[in-house]
Each structure stands twice: as C-alpha cells, then as structure tokens.
Amino acid sequence: MVRIHPSILSADFVNLERDLERIASADGVHLDVMDAHFVPNLTFGLPMVQRIAEVTSLPIDVHLMIDDPDTWALQYAIDGVDSVTFHAEATRDAVALARELRARGARAAIALKPGTAVDDVLEHLREFDMVLVMTVEPGFGGQSFMPEMMPKLQELRGRADELGIELALQVDGGITADTLPIAAAAGADVFVAGSAVYGHADPAERTHALRLAAAPQPGSLDR
Template identity: 85%
Template sequence: MVRIHPSILSADFVNLERDLERIRDADGVHVDVMDAHFVPNLTFGLPMVQRIAEVTELPIDVHLMIDDPDTWAPQYAIRGVESVTFHAEATNDGVALARELRARGTRAAIALKPGTAVDAVLEHLTEFDMVLVMTVEPGFGGQSFMADMMPKLVELRSRADEAGVELALQVDGGITADTLPIAAAAGADVFVAGSAVYGHDDVAARIAALRDAGSLEA
C-alpha cells in the first residue's frame, strides 16, 4: 500500500495548523527534527512535536537528524507519534534504541544516509518497523532525487520478504509524481514529499496523484 507523508519542512511555519489541516487526506505527517550538528540545518525539537500532536489527528512520523539519538529519541515516543526514525550513523546501539522505542509504544525506524550501506541493518531487520533510505543528503529540502539509491531498496525488500519480516520502506528526498514510481518499483511503500505536495494549490489532489503514481511501474 502506498502511503504519502507530506513533510512540514515545506509548510508555512507561521500558519502550520492551517497547513496540517490542508494535508488531512495524507497517511501521516513527516516531521524533520534537525539539530545543526548531525546536519547543518536547524529546525525544531520536542515542544513543536508535542504541539503538532495536539492539533492534528494524522499519525506523526518523526525523523530525527540529530546527534545522540540514544538519549533523545525515546522522548519523542509520545501520544500521536506513530514512528520515530533515528540515523544509523548517529546511534551507538540501534537495536537497543529500537527496542526502547517499541517498549514505549511507538514504531522504531532507522535511516540510512546515501553513503551508508544497507549492511548496517540487514542482520537486524526484525528489530525495526521501517527503514528510511535517504534519496538526498539529509539536512535540506529541494534536492534532486538520487536514483542510484534504488539498489538499497531492492536489497532491503528482498531480504525482508525472504525472512518473512513485515517491513515498511520509506524514501525521503526529491519525491515527485515522476520519481515516486521509480522508488515504488524498487520496493518502497512510504513516501515523504515536501514541495510536491505543498507547492500546489490543490494539496488533496496532489496527494491523490502521488498515490496513483505509486501504482505505476517505473
């Protein structure tokens, strides 16, 4: 099933509650937390996520682009947050962190930068509910889709299927109606889209168009 998670990085922060309402037809809302250390950009932290959870019924998909997720990630396992994603490059023990997140009642997800091989997670697929394959370098919106990341998705989907693991595969970066089918054909089923959603007047129509694109073969 194709799931569309619009990224609020492309929303109007001054009118964020309005822009959350505009994406009510989406499957979730993607919230990027950046600390200006793990990535060069700075966005917001836990207070913003808590407030978003108070004003939307959409499942919240938190993506932590931060140092020391082993300490901070469990704090994001709050009511309204469906999943917490931390980076393989930042954690000291991804398996232990994933278990802690699950124990706190949220789905555990691990993200891979473009330069990180899937070997980092292949031996522990049962420990994660989702793997995020970055299709841009993390930290900024508006970058071009990296099609050379598709073999990672193919490998992850193949190994998950072989092991009988129910694993969501998310892609984030450069997702449009043109690139989404490429990622879907490689095995992705959760798609983060920023300007491809918020860059249009009819947001509901764009979400529907992206879902339709996911049923197409690349």
C-alpha cells in the same frame, strides 16, 4: 499499501495548523527534527512535535536528524507519534534503541544516508518496523532525487521477504510524481514529499496524485 507522508518542512510555519488541515487526506505527516550538528540545518524540537500532536489526527512520523539519538529519541515516543526514525550514522546501539522505542509504544525506524551501506541493518532487520533510505543528502529540502539509491531498497525488500516480516520502506528526498514510481518499483511503500505537496495550490489534490503515481508502471523493476 502505499502511504504518502507530506513533510511540513515545506509548509507555512506561521499557518501550520491550517497547512496540517490541508493534508488531512494523507496517510501521515513527516516531521524533520534537525539540530544543526548532525546536519547543517536547524528546524524544531520536542515542543513543536508535542503541539502538532495536539492539533492533528494524522499519524506523526518523526525523523530525527540529530546527534546522540540514544539519549534523545525516546522523548519523542509520545501520544500521537506513530514512528520515530533515528539515523544509523548517529546511534551507538541501534538495536537497543529500537527495542526501547517499541517498548514505549512507538514504531522503531532507522535511516540511512546515501553513503551508508545497508549491511548492518540487514543483519538486524527484524528489530525495525521501517527503514528510511535517504534519496538526497539529509539536511535541506528541494534537492534532486538520487536513483542510485534504488539497489538499497531492492536489497532491503528482498531480505524482508526472505524473512517473512512486514517492513515499511520509506524514501525521503526529491519525491515527485515522476520519481515516486521509480522508488515504488524498487520496493518502497512510504513516500515523504515536501515541495511536491506544499508547492502547489491544492496539497490534498497533490497528495492524491502522488498516491496514484505509485501504481505499477509497464517495465517497472521486479521487487
């Protein structure tokens, strides 16, 4: 099932509740938590996530781009948060953290920067509900999609199919109606889009257009 998760990084923070309402037809809302250490940008933290959870009925997809998620990630497993994603490059024990998140009722997800191989994640794939393959360098919106990340998606999807497990594969970075079908053909089924949604007058219409773009295209890659 295709899921579209607009990123509020491209929303109007002064009118955030309004902009959340404008994506009510989406499948979730993506919250990028950045600490200006793991990535060279600073966004917001737990108080903002808690407040958003109070004003939206959308499932919340938290993406932690922070140092030491082993210490901080569990705080984000709150009511209204569907999944918590932490980075493979930042954690000391990805499996232990994933198990703790699941124990607290959140879906556990692990993210990979473009330069990070999938090997360690493949070895422990049953421990995760979702893998996020970054299709840009994390930290800033508006970057160009990196098609060279598609083999990662294919490898992850192939391994999940071999194991017979349900695994969400998310892509984040440069997702548009043109690039989304490329990622979908490689195995992705959850798509984070910022400017492709909020950069238009009607975010709901753009969300619908992105969902339609995920339909199989002639000549697409076999999964």
